[in-house]
Amino acid sequence: MSVRRKNRSAQLKVKSRTENLSEIRDFVSGNARTADIPEATVENIILAVDEACTNIIKHAYNLSPEGEIIIKIEYDEEKFMVTIIDYGKSFEPDRVPLPDLQKYYREHRVGGLGMYLMKSLMDDVEYISVPGEYNQVLLSKNIRSG
Secondary structure: OOOOOOOEEEEEEEEOOHHHHHHHHHHHHHHHHHOOOOHHHHHHHHHHHHHHHHHHHHHHOOOOOOOEEEEEEEEOOOEEEEEEEEOOOOOOHHHOOOOOHHHHHHOOOOOOOHHHHHHHHOOEEEEEEEOOOEEEEEEEEEOOOO
């Protein structure tokens, strides 16, 4: 007899302040650990979400501390999904070129690798924008059942 775990979900709403990034990381890590995800994978998910939220704070809200960020988590035994919603400025991810990592390193650059990191760390990254209304980043990671 096989027992399937039910889908789980959780939501967090915070203001677009860098000091809220630790609360977001704790929220994501707590849910990922509850989903019995291996620790290395939990760390990758946290980093991807942190990058997405940092980009929202810096670029969508131009560091305005009053913007709203909503993080929704849904998971079952197969997939862990994080949806991040903001109401700031949108952008076109297809216009972000793949970075030349060697050149990046040689020039001692800082920042600018958010999309690359998210796509490297997660199995699926999708960006949806309805200009003037909302932006949504969908991050998903395939996980094994226990």
